[in-house]
Amino acid sequence: MAEASAPSAQKRGNIFKTLELDTRLLGMIGAFIVVCIVFNVLTDGRFLTPRNIFNLTIQTVSVAIMATGMVFVIVTRHIDLSVGSLLATCSAMMAITQTQLLPNMGLDFGHPLIAPVAIVVGLLTGAVIGAFQGWLIGYLTIPAFIVTLGGLLVWRNVAWYLTTGQTIGPLDETYQLFGGIGGTLGVTGSWVLGLIAVIAACIGIWNARRARIAYDFPVKPMWAEGVLMVIAAVLILGFVAVLNAYEVPSRVLARAFEARGETMPEGYTEGYGVPYSVLLLIAVAIVMTIVANRTRLGRYIFATGGNPDAAELSGINTRLLTVKVFAIMGVLCALAGMVASARLSFHSNDIGTLDELRVIAAAVIGGTALSGGMGTIYGAILGALIMQSLQSGMAMVGVDAPFQNIVVGAVLVVAVLVDIIYRKRTGGK
Incomplete structure (x- = not known):
């Protein structure tokens, strides 16, 4: 069993090395995930x-x-x-x-x-x-x-x-x-911001690669750059999606419509978005x-x-x-x-x-x-x-x-x- 697990552990280490991921950052992210999961269990799903x-x-x-x-x-x-x-x-x-x-x-x-x-x-x-x-x-x-x-x-x-x-x-x-x-930006504004952030992250990763090539520094394989771009996109858009999912209370929306002299349509909802x-x-x-x-x-x-x-x-x-x-x-x-x-x-x-x-x-x-x-x-x-x-x-x-x-x-x-x-x-x- 130990011999079988050693190659897989080495493979994971090689993947992390290829992606050049900061082990300290990964440790902090892991700690954050553990904290969230523990409190989500203790609060019967209310934390997340x-x-x-x-x-x-x-x-x-x-x-x-x-x-x-x-x-x-x-x-x-x-x-x-x-x-x-x-x-x-x-x-x-x-x-x-x-x-x-x-x-x-x-x-x-x-x-x-x-x-x-x-x-x-x-x-x-x-x-x-x-x-x-x-x-x-x-x-x-x-x-x-x-x-x-x-x-x-x-x-x-x-x-x-x-x-x-x-x-x-x-x-x-x-x-x-x-x-x-x-x-807050609202749902539409938040999605626009998220897409801009994804584009900026991808450009940043690509420009960093070009700079390393220009100075003859070793670079990651293209698939690794692609993985990093996908990870960045998932994290950014996932964060925006979660904030957009928090809906403004109906009574607050009703007061806003009343202030404009309008009647709120039945079943109308609106998310807060990014603050x-x-x-x-x-x-x-x-x-x-x-x-x-x-x-x-x-x-x-x-x-x-x-x-x-x-x-x-x-x-x-x-x-x-x-x-x-x-x-x-x-x-x-x-x-x-x-x-x-x-x-x-x-x-x-x-x-x-x-x-x-x-x-x-x-x-x-x-x-x-x-x-x-x-x-x-x-x-x-x-x-x-x-x-x-x-x-x-x-x-x-x-x-x-x-x-x-x-x-x-x-x-x-x-x-x-x-x-x-x-x-x-x-x-x-």
Whole structure:
């Protein structure tokens, strides 16, 4: 039996090698599938319904956005414990701008400029605070752990003072579109997006092959490229199909028809489709991936994380680089704050609480090395999805919130242990 199974195992290994699939990524996908199956069984099939997957997706967005920035922070051998509190401060600034500052300046509630101006204020707030923390770390050489630990306390309470401890809302209707369920592409728009994404994925795979040929690098056989294209198409269109399958409640549709002075046809249904917040996450992921892989800033970030002394000797301004990395983190915290408050339709004092734990855990589970120099954007997003799946599944099963945090903390420790073992066995690759 052992002799018979050895060739099949070798064959599977050769297939994975031919397709050049990342074993770490496959492991994370496998873990995610196991989590989904277990909770689907425990919830009698309620976990893998279109409705729950839709909610799981929009709940993941804010943490995933910040996790992409945390990759850069950890890669440069720093840490940011203030992201949840910074999110709260940015959210408070955007809420105050919408409900107090702009109305006092003559812009009535519902004015088309309210949402854009509020978002710009939030982004500037995040960038300034992030750059300030980066300056303390880079130029005054205060350890990032201390600076951001202080930021965790400072910015959480700054947010409280900005709102005098009150819940601020309701927020602007246009602003709320970024929350998820209130703003989606609809079925047709989602299918169009899915087809565009499939075409873009296939072009990307083909261009990568051409680039390898141009530089005389070894390439995969054509059948392997075709398999990757098919896998990408199935995943993208399957995701769109699931989100489209979540139907808008009939009472909501009826009110929409009534508002237009029309009568809803009998048996009429409509799916939600892809939320705008997911589009924002996709845009952030694309931009951050391009920065990481295609720009000088990205090369400097990974070079500094790999060997800070060598990077500085080679002429990289590591101090200014630190400021830039934390400024990027601040901007992403503002975007996450926008998504989180828009989803709630108001700003609350506890918004972003414990997000620093979730964000760091997502980055580490996604393969970002705490020793610096290694990390991927897609890995951090998948890590965020795994973390949110754990919490959502435990909530559906009826697990108390304190025990949920115990599980999250334990998973973080196990993820670091697995990362250490994996890197030892693969020679640090």
